[in-house]
Amino acid sequence: MNRTHEVFERQYFLQENLHMLVNRFTEDFLVPYHAHDFIEFCYVAEGNGFHHIGQETFPIHKGLLFVIPIGVAHVFRPASSERSSKQPVVYNCLFDPHLADQLSIFQELPIQEHLSSLTNNASSYYSVFDRDGSIESLMLQLHQEMSANKLGSKTMLYALLNQLIVTVYRRKFEAQEDERNESAGFHLVIDYLEHNFNKAVTLSELSHVSGWSSRQLQRLFLKHTGQSYGAYLQSLRIRKSCELLRGSSQKIAIIAELVGYASIDSFNSTFKKNVGLTPTEYRKSSL
Incomplete structure (x- = not known):
C-alpha cells in the first residue's frame, strides 16, 4: 500500500540563481514523508536512525550516502524520541533538472545518461558507502562554499557537485564490477575443487x-x-x-x-x- 506524501517544490528550497542548495540538517520527527521535484544526495554524517524510502526502511549510520531521484518519497527518522538518542545529522545536496542538464555537458555519456535517469523516473534510489572519506570531504566543501556565498562560489559549487556526481557514480558501478569479478574469481575456486x-x-x-x-x-x-x-x-x-x-x-x-x-x-x-x-x-x- 502506497503511503501518502507531500511534494517539496524546488522554488521553495533551491536558490534561484544557483538551481541548487546544500544544507546540514539534524533529523527529527517533524519533517513529513515527502517527494520532491529535484534530485537529492543525502549524506549521513552523524548519529543513527532509519531512512524510510518508498516501501522500504533502512538503518542508517555515518558514511552512507543516498541518491534520491525526482518523485521518490522518503524521510529520515531518529532511532528514538529519547533525548539520549543521537539524532542523525545529514548533509543534503539538492539540484534541479536544469542544473543536471548543464552539468551533464561536462560529463561522459554513461554519467549523462545516469543523470537523465534521475530526473525522469527511470532510476531507482540507491545508496553507497563512503569507505575512504572522499564523499564526506566533498559534502563538507559544498556546504562551506554554499555558506560562504562569495566571489567564485558558484563556480566552486558546480565544480564540487560535478566531482560528487562522478565519485558517487564510480562508487556505485565500480562496486557492481567488483562483484562480477569476485563471482568470476570464486567460480574458478569452485572449478579447482571440482577437479581436486x-x-x-x-x-x-x-x-x-x-x-x-x-x-x-x-x-x-x-x-x-x-x-x-x-x-x-x-x-x-x-x-x-x-x-x-x-x-x-x-x-x-x-x-x-x-x-x-x-x-x-x-x-x-x-x-x-x-x-x-x-x-x-x-x-x-x-x-
Whole structure:
C-alpha cells in the first residue's frame, strides 16, 4: 500500500540563481514523508536512525550516502524520541533538472545518461558507502562554499557537485564490477575443487591458486555457498560419492578413497550423517 506524501517544490528550497542548495540538517520527527521535484544526495554524517524510502526502511549510520531521484518519497527518522538518542545529522545536496542538464555537458555519456535517469523516473534510489572519506570531504566543501556565498562560489559549487556526481557514480558501478569479478574469481575456486576434491586441499593452497587470503576465502564461501570451506568440501565429496554409488559397481572402500577419505569408517559415518543412509543402503535404494 502506497503511503501518502507531500511534494517539496524546488522554488521553495533551491536558490534561484544557483538551481541548487546544500544544507546540514539534524533529523527529527517533524519533517513529513515527502517527494520532491529535484534530485537529492543525502549524506549521513552523524548519529543513527532509519531512512524510510518508498516501501522500504533502512538503518542508517555515518558514511552512507543516498541518491534520491525526482518523485521518490522518503524521510529520515531518529532511532528514538529519547533525548539520549543521537539524532542523525545529514548533509543534503539538492539540484534541479536544469542544473543536471548543464552539468551533464561536462560529463561522459554513461554519467549523462545516469543523470537523465534521475530526473525522469527511470532510476531507482540507491545508496553507497563512503569507505575512504572522499564523499564526506566533498559534502563538507559544498556546504562551506554554499555558506560562504562569495566571489567564485558558484563556480566552486558546480565544480564540487560535478566531482560528487562522478565519485558517487564510480562508487556505485565500480562496486557492481567488483562483484562480477569476485563471482568470476570464486567460480574458478569452485572449478579447482571440482577437479581436486579427492585431495587434501587446504585453504592455504586455495589462497595460492586464487590470490585471496584464507580469511577472504572463508568469507566468500559463506557468501556464495552458505557454508564454511570445510563444510562445502565435505558436501562436495559426498555428492561425488553418491554419483559413484549410483553409476558404478566399485567397492565402497574404493569409492571412499576416490573421493578423498583415507578411512572407510570416517566415510561411512560422514555419509550417514549427510545423506541419512549408509553407503550400502543408498546404493540399494538407487537401483
